[in-house]
Amino acid sequence: MFRGKKYTESAKKIEKGVLYDTADAMDLVVKTATAKFDETVELHVKLGVDSRHADQQVRGAIVLPHGTGRTQRVLVFAKGDKAEAAKEAGADFVGEMDLVQKIQSENWFDYDVVVASPDMMGVVGRLGKVLGPKGLMPSPKAGTVTPDVAKAVKEIKAGKVEYRLDKTNIIHCPIGKVSFGPEKLTENFNALMGAIIKAKPAAAKGQYVRSCVTATTMGPGVKINAAKLV
Numbered sequence: 413m414f415r416g417k418k419y420t421e422s423a424k425k426i427e428k429g430v431l432y433d434t435a436d437a438m439d440l441v442v443k444t445a446t447a448k449f450d451e452t453v454e455l456h457v458k459l460g461v462d463s464r465h466a467d468q469q470v471r472g473a474i475v476l477p478h479g480t481g482r483t484q485r486v487l488v489f490a491k492g493d494k495a496e497a498a499k500e501a502g503a504d505f506v507g508e509m510d511l512v513q514k515i516q517s518e519n520w521f522d523y524d525v526v527v528a529s530p531d532m533m534g535v536v537g538r539l540g541k542v543l544g545p546k547g548l549m550p551s552p553k554a555g556t557v558t559p560d561v562a563k564a565v566k567e568i569k570a571g572k573v574e575y576r577l578d579k580t581n582i583i584h585c586p587i588g589k590v591s592f593g594p595e596k597l598t599e600n601f602n603a604l605m606g607a608i609i610k611a612k613p614a615a616a617k618g619q620y621v622r623s624c625v626t627a628t629t630m631g632p633g634v635k636i637n638a639a640k641l642v
Contacts, residue, residue, distance in 0.1 A: 418446040423632040431637035434601055437626055438594040444631045445590040450481070451628035453597055455587050457608060458622040463577040467615040470583065471576040473554045474607040476600040479571025481589035486568050487511065489528040489536050489550075490561050497562035498527070502569050508535060515539055521546065525574075527556045527564045547576070575608060583608060590628055601626070605641055 425444055432440065438453075445451045461468040487505040488498040489512075498506045505511065505523060512535055514520050519542075526543060528536045528550040536543075536550060543549040550556040554574045558564050575585045587600040605624075612620050624636040 418630075421446075426632055426634055431635050431639075433640065434636055435594065435598050437634045437636045438597040438601065440634045441597070441626050441628060441631065442590055442594055444634070445628045447628070447630045451590045451630055452480075452482070452586050453588050453590060453592070453626060453628055455583075455585050455601060455604060456625045456627070456633070457583045457585075457605070458624075459577065459581050459583065459608075459616075460619045460622050461577070461581055461613060461616045463579060463581050465615065468613045469577065470608065470611050470613065471551070471553050471574075472607055472611050473556075473572055473574045474603060475567050475570055475572045476587065477603055478588060478592060478596040478600055480573060480586050481592060482586070484524040484568050485522065486565050487523040487526050488561050488565060489526070489532040491529075491532070494529050494559075494561050498565055501562035501565035503527070503561075503565045508532065512536070512538060515542060521548075523548075525556065525568050526550050527558070527561050527568070529559060529561050530557060533557060573604070575604065587626070609641065 426440060441453055459470060461470060463469060485504045488503040489508060490498050490506060491508050495506050526548045540549060555564055555567070573585055575583045577583055585604060587604055588597050609621070621638040621641055624638045624641065625633040626636060627633040
């Protein structure tokens with residue numbers, strides 16, 4: 413795979429085969445960022461579970477101490493007082509059947525997170541085939557199906573992130589921006605990893621955290637010593 417000169421130079425700063433302590437890894441990930449924009453720092457965690465089994469699913473959400481550095485666009489399915497409360501909390505789009513029709517007819521996806529009050533799930537369920545594959549379907553586990561939609565909106569705007577396994581048993585999640593600096597990134601990392609470790613399924617056997625890698629949008633990966641995390 414062809415890599416640009418900047419990437420190659422950055423990769424030289426990372427020792428092959430070395431598992432770094434968290435603080436050192438965050439320091440390196442900031443130093444190896446070379447893009448002209450403020451790159452997102454992402455975390456990739458491979459877990460020793462099998463996501464095909466319902467009792468080994470790992471999914472949840474957490475408000476990062478320093479947010480993600482990105483403003484999330486929130487769509488809320490609610491009516492009456494809940495709809496008004498969602499608007500006051502800063503939701504970008506609020507509606508009922510009108511939004512369902514817009515998504516179905518226009519293939520509309522100008523939002524990052526979908527929240528719904530429980531009484532709206534009968535309506536939202538019709539969008540399962542559309543929202544599901546994009547990871548946008550509201551879920552009680554992620555705190556996006558809730559009677560308190562206003563609180564959910566505020567938390568998302570404050571930097572709440574959802575973590576969930578993909579088909580290869582890896583969690584991919586943003587933990588901030590390069591401009592945060594190593595200390596804030598470390599605090600966000602610790603908060604997210606704490607939540608993932610706490611969410612360990614009872615059915616999980618053997619080593620839970622198999623590998624842990626952090627990288628910027630355009631930069632090389634830095635391996636973190638997973639043994640020190642559990």
